[in-house]
Amino acid sequence: MKLIDLNRDGEIGANCHYIQIGSLNLVIDSGLHPKKAGRRAAPDFGPIRGVHLDLIIITHCHLDHIGSLPVLLREHPEAPVVMSTSSRMLVERMLHNSANVMVRQKEEANIPEYPLFTHEEIDRIAKRLTGIPFGQAKRIQGGKDDITIILHPAGHVAGAAGVEIHHKRRQIFLTGDVLFEDQRTLPGAKFPAGRFDTLVMETTRGITARGSEKTRLIEVNRLIDSINDTIQRGGSYLIPVFALGRQQEILSIIHDARKFRRLVDCPIFAAGLGMDLADYFDEISRKTKHVRFNRGIIKELQIKPTPRKLNPGEDPQQNGLYIISSGMMVERTPSYTLASGLVGHARNTIGFVGYCDPDTPGGELLASKPGDQFLFKACNVKTKIKARVERFDLSGHADREELLEFAVQADPRVIVLTHGENEARAWFAGQLAEKLPKTKLIDPVPLQTYQV
Known part of the structure; x- marks a missing residue:
């Protein structure tokens, strides 16, 4: 060979x-x-x-x-x-x-x-x-x-x-x-x-290396607790996601949390390819049985579309949960633009739930410390990191x-x-x-x- x-x-x-x-x-x-x-x-x-x-x-x-x-x-x-x-x-x-x-x-x-x-x-x-x-x-x-x-x-x-x-x-x-x-x-x-x-x-x-304190269930519970804390403090919560797989997974996790009354009441925003792919996941679930996803959860969660115009450096102040791509917060994507407005305010949180290459904006943000200056080069925004930046071990x-x-x-x-x-x-x-x-x-x- x-x-x-x-x-x-x-x-x-x-x-x-x-x-x-x-x-x-x-x-x-x-x-x-x-x-x-x-x-x-x-x-x-x-x-x-x-x-x-x-x-x-x-x-x-x-x-x-x-x-x-x-x-x-x-x-x-x-x-x-x-x-x-x-x-x-x-x-x-x-x-x-x-x-x-x-x-x-x-x-x-x-x-x-x-x-x-x-x-x-x-x-x-x-x-x-x-x-x-x-x-x-x-x-x-x-x-x-x-x-x-x-x-x-x-x-x-x-x-x-x-x-x-x-x-x-x-x-x-x-x-x-x-x-x-x-x-x-x-x-x-x-x-x-x-x-x-x-x-x-x-x-x-x-x-x-994943320690015993970081099982998938523990990390899911920690994510929900983090969302609740941020919303209750009057902030917005951004989860950058990959459109294929991770967005549907996070929607399912959020749906379960709300169904069992573990998630505070707040508007949920999502849009883009990942929402389109939800239809495909629903079809795959019905035809192959290798996926567990029902598109009905989007209606039950009353998902709202992400605002069409996200202004760089501007906090939309929606006091809501945003589940949008890209997962690594790549330049010129909705998660990148929204993050440029959220990072400068202590009430907000950005929670990463997947792999981030160290050289991507997501990876660079994860490597930064509170109080550091962070440059969103593609949208010409420089801001001090005041928001919480967290990582949850929910790798695929x-x-x-x-x-x-x-x-x-x-x-x-x-x-x-x-x-x-x-x-x-x-x-x-x-x-x-x-x-x-x-x-x-x-x-x-x-x-x-x-x-x-």
């Missing part, structure tokens, strides 16, 4: 791996880097230019895994694409939204290369995208060889899949992004137990100990580390070397070829 990480920057970004198994050529995911712009945000497809691809496999529909898929399909017009049934229901909507965002960024940030693809191009590739149910074996033939792939629920987000590949007597497993713990909207991962020859595993939370990624346990029980001949910052991969490499001394560990350098 030959492997090349096509994510030109490594770490977490434009996730994309080329894998050659026998005579078959596969690509796993084709994402966009959230911190890069233009073609630099896409993987480097140079090493597979001119290669006949037998199959492209998508693990899930976050844009760091699908955001450059139309570009890849443009270069490989014959390659079929498979993903889980749930992901197939989401993928076109996510890509169309990405095209809209790139058109806007072309003007706002002067990125002449955008959009990398058009709505018409998304419509043309749709017939090449196939959804397969979890647990159903699919045989792929190419040249002299054939493989069998089986997708397994990976938790994380609706449709997320771990990928099991059989080639002759060899079994390969790719975790994709995984969460073993149940969420309100989604059961945890259900991966096959037992030995694999090769394991390709994510390492996102390698530098994050597995704890490092759980992933380590899965890897150890798989007892593979080779482990390939992916989807993690350098420090996170280093933690896994150290632990795995100690617990699996006979296993070969590969932390791939981008664009370098490895014989696995």
Whole structure:
């Protein structure tokens, strides 16, 4: 087996791996880097230019895994694409939204290369995208060889899949992004137990240790208490969320809290792609049973649309709860603009509920201290941090100990580390070397070829 990480920057970004198994050529995911712009945000497809691809496999529909898929399909017009049934229901909507965002960024940030693809191009590739149910074996033939792939629920987000590949007597497993713990909207991962020859595993939370005092239930209760305290102090509460998965999860948590009279009475504001995706989650829940979400909770919560015009540096003084994207408070998003007006007032709180890259505005705000000056560069607002800034451990990624346990029980001949910052991969490499001394560990350098 030959492997090349096509994510030109490594770490977490434009996730994309080329894998050659026998005579078959596969690509796993084709994402966009959230911190890069233009073609630099896409993987480097140079090493597979001119290669006949037998199959492209998508693990899930976050844009760091699908955001450059139309570009890849443009270069490989014959390659079929498979993903889980749930992901197939989401993928076109996510890509169309990405095209809209790139058109806007072309003007706002002067990125002449955008959009990398058009709505018409998304419509043309749709017939090449196939959804397969979890647990159903699919045989792929190419040249002299054939493989069998089986997708397994990976938790994380609706449709997320771990990928099991059989080639002759060899079994390969790719975790994709995984969460073993149940969420309100989604059961945890259900991966096959037992030995694999090769394991390709994510390492996102390698530098994050979770103590016994930070169970998911405790963190949910702490979030509700924090919202109640802020509203009762006359403040506004902002929860920056990812549109796919996290917004629906937070809405479900808030709905449960209100149903059991644990949440104070306050207006709730939400808008954007995440609210649109609630319809998709409702449909997936009815058709596949792999998601637990009923769109009726939006009506029951009496969700109000976020004001169309959020003025930079201005506190709307609504004394309400805002559940809006982006999750990392990326520049020129509603959460970024609203935060620029909330941060300067002690009555307000910003509560982060997911991963924030250290180099994003959300990550920079989390690293700052009360009283520090904070610059919202994109909207030309500089303010002293007076609001509370809190982090709640409700990650969509597995704890490092759980992933380590899965890897150890798989007892593979080779482990390939992916989807993690350098420090996170280093933690896994150290632990795995100690617990699996006979296993070969590969932390791939981008664009370098490895014989696995």
